[in-house]
Structure formats: C-alpha cells, structure tokens
Amino acid sequence: MQIIQHETFGELIRHCREEKNLPLRKVAAVLDVDTSTLSKMEKNLRHPNREHIEKLAELFGLNTEELRLAFLSDRVAYQLAQEPISEQVLRVAEEKIKYIRSKNIVQGVLEF
Amino acid sequence: MQIIQHETFGELIRHCREEKNLPLRKVAAVLDVDTSTLSKMEKNLRHPNREHIEKLAELFGLNTEELRLAFLSDRVAYQLAQEPISEQVLRVAEEKIKYIRSKNIVQGVLEF
DNA sequence: TTTATTTTTGACAAAATTAGTCCAAAATAA
DNA sequence: TTATTTTGGACTAATTTTGTCAAAAATAAA
Structure with missing residues (x-):
C-alpha cells in the first residue's frame, strides 16, 4: 500500500481497514477498545498510543515507523x-x- | 539582542532578564505569577501562554514572533x-x- | 420495505497532564 | 551576619485527554 503524504493518520487507517473490508468491530477488538473509540481515531478525535500503532501496523502489514510518522x-x-x-x-x-x-x-x- | 538558535525559551528569557539586572520578583510581577513559576519557566518546567509571551516581549524589547518562535x-x-x-x-x-x-x-x- | 449490522455522536466519568502557589531550604549578594 | 534572590518539593486546582455507554443515524442484507 502506497501512503499518501497529506493523508492524516485517521484517514490512513480507515483506508487500510476498508481495503480489507473489516468492520470497526473487528479492528477495535484487536486494539482492545470500543468501536466508538476507533471511529473517533479514524476521525482524528482520539489519538493512538504506541501499542495501538504497533497492532495496527501488524494488522495492516505496514511498517511501524511509517504509521508513527503519519501520527507524529x-x-x-x-x-x-x-x-x-x-x-x-x-x-x-x-x-x-x-x-x-x-x-x-x-x-x-x-x-x- | 541576538537570539541564539539553539537557546531554549527558558534560557532566552533568563539571559534577557540577567542583561537587565532584574530579579525574578520584578519580572514575575509583570507576568502576574509567583517567582517560583517564573523560575520554573526559565528552566522549561512551566510553559508560557500567549499573554506571558507578549508581556515578556514588551519588557525585553523583543519581537513577539521571535519569542513565540523560540517557544514553539x-x-x-x-x-x-x-x-x-x-x-x-x-x-x-x-x-x-x-x-x-x-x-x-x-x-x-x-x-x- | 423490514431487519440486521455498522457507524457516528454526545454526554459523561475517570485518568492523566499541566499550571500555579506556598513554603522552606539553598544560594548569592550586601 | 543579614538580607535578598533563587530553587525545589509538595500540593491543589484547573485543564485536557481518554474511553465507554447508549441512542441515533446510516448502510447493507433479507
């Protein structure tokens, strides 16, 4: 997957999730948070911590560093x-x- | 006064204060905070708000923007x-x- | 249409962070 | 010494951030 530079962290993880046709429910379970929290994260209303980033990177097959780059x-x-x-x-x-x-x-x- | 690029905000305002031979007490009064708060600000243990920056700039004859630049x-x-x-x-x-x-x-x- | 599922939103409490003060001790100057 | 300035810790208040819940809205499936 090619990361777009001006894509926000939230947009990025939403696109990854949609690409895999996963409902919030599934990804939220991996992160161990409510769907509501993940929904907000995709809208940049809540921020990921290191653990979230690692789990998302693993799940979506991304480099942890590039996900962290998007967030920072x-x-x-x-x-x-x-x-x-x-x-x-x-x-x-x-x-x-x-x-x-x-x-x-x-x-x-x-x-x- | 020539601002050193790698000087922190705290170091900068301390140097300005020392240049004018002012005790914390005097500058703190202008900012309307405790000397302790200003002491910590000079050590980067407390952060200035817009008002602090404006008052400090005026007091030390600096550009508000360059002080804000130092802080940001x-x-x-x-x-x-x-x-x-x-x-x-x-x-x-x-x-x-x-x-x-x-x-x-x-x-x-x-x-x- | 209905019905089920997913997503969004606001309200809220808990947790975490930050700010500022007080006071006593340490450092410095007179 | 004595006076003044500066520092640091402990503390409270204020602010910000987080995550959940529950209900509404949106979307997809029957």
Missing part, C-alpha cells in the same frame, strides 16, 4: 497550521534537535 | 528529539501544513 507529522502539523511562522519553527526545531542530540552523546554513547 | 520550536524539538524519524516527521509535517492551508482557502479567503 499530524500532531506537528496541527500544532503549527495556524502559526504564520510555522516554516521557521520547523527549521529552528530541526537545529534544536541536532543540538539536543549532540549534547546527549558522550564518547559515542547515547545518554538520556 | 522548543516544543516541537522536545517532542521529536527521541524519534529516530524526526527529520521525516518535519518534512511531512511541512507538507501537511501546506495542504491544510490550501484546503482552508476558498477564493482567497481564509476559513477556520
């Missing part, structure tokens, strides 16, 4: 969508991440 | 610092923001 990028995008300075925020954030990581590396060993 | 980029950076895929997250988020904005523009009018 959604979160950042919605946090910044109304900010006129979003572009700069992303660039500065990228630099800060590099800086944080460089600080946490002591003689090649990661420390957190 | 911190938030994104700390959310993604432990994610191996942070770079991709930033790129996809950028695309999603463009997409969200394009959806919200109807005949040149912003709709939210």
Whole structure:
C-alpha cells in the first residue's frame, strides 16, 4: 500500500481497514477498545498510543515507523497550521534537535 | 539582542532578564505569577501562554514572533528529539501544513 | 420495505497532564 | 551576619485527554 503524504493518520487507517473490508468491530477488538473509540481515531478525535500503532501496523502489514510518522507529522502539523511562522519553527526545531542530540552523546554513547 | 538558535525559551528569557539586572520578583510581577513559576519557566518546567509571551516581549524589547518562535520550536524539538524519524516527521509535517492551508482557502479567503 | 449490522455522536466519568502557589531550604549578594 | 534572590518539593486546582455507554443515524442484507 502506497501512503499518501497529506493523508492524516485517521484517514490512513480507515483506508487500510476498508481495503480489507473489516468492520470497526473487528479492528477495535484487536486494539482492545470500543468501536466508538476507533471511529473517533479514524476521525482524528482520539489519538493512538504506541501499542495501538504497533497492532495496527501488524494488522495492516505496514511498517511501524511509517504509521508513527503519519501520527507524529499530524500532531506537528496541527500544532503549527495556524502559526504564520510555522516554516521557521520547523527549521529552528530541526537545529534544536541536532543540538539536543549532540549534547546527549558522550564518547559515542547515547545518554538520556 | 541576538537570539541564539539553539537557546531554549527558558534560557532566552533568563539571559534577557540577567542583561537587565532584574530579579525574578520584578519580572514575575509583570507576568502576574509567583517567582517560583517564573523560575520554573526559565528552566522549561512551566510553559508560557500567549499573554506571558507578549508581556515578556514588551519588557525585553523583543519581537513577539521571535519569542513565540523560540517557544514553539522548543516544543516541537522536545517532542521529536527521541524519534529516530524526526527529520521525516518535519518534512511531512511541512507538507501537511501546506495542504491544510490550501484546503482552508476558498477564493482567497481564509476559513477556520 | 423490514431487519440486521455498522457507524457516528454526545454526554459523561475517570485518568492523566499541566499550571500555579506556598513554603522552606539553598544560594548569592550586601 | 543579614538580607535578598533563587530553587525545589509538595500540593491543589484547573485543564485536557481518554474511553465507554447508549441512542441515533446510516448502510447493507433479507
């Protein structure tokens, strides 16, 4: 399955579910949540945790990382969508991440 | 004052305060919070709201946007610092923001 | 049509997170 | 020393987030 870049996490898992012709009921059972919760997740009204993402990835044959990418990028995008300075925020954030990581590396060993 | 890119929001406002030789007490009064709250803000243990940012910008003669940039980029950076895929997250988020904005523009009018 | 099944929605309580204060201790300056 | 500033922990209140339930709405099957 080819992931569309601007597809939200919710849209993505809904499309996967529809592709497999599964009712919410079935997928919700795998995640161990109510159908209502999953319905909201597909509408981005509830957010997945790591466990949800792992189970969904397994179920739909996706890479865990790409599902996590979809979720994390959604979160950042919605946090910044109304900010006129979003572009700069992303660039500065990228630099800060590099800086944080460089600080946490002591003689090649990661420390957190 | 020249803003250092990898300086956190907390570090930034502390440096500004020290430059003006103001005790926490004075700045906290402007923000209408306890010195303890401001101390934590300078250590990034509490976060500023829009009002705090505006008052701090005015007090230190900074642009509101650059202060907000410092705060928002911190938030994104700390959310993604432990994610191996942070770079991709930033790129996809950028695309999603463009997409969200394009959806919200109807005949040149912003709709939210 | 009916009937069964799936999906959506709002209301709600529980859980989790965040914010701000108080106060005492620690650090610093006078 | 003494005064002032800064810090940190404990705590409560406020806010946000989560998941469920139950009923309504939508869709599919008989």
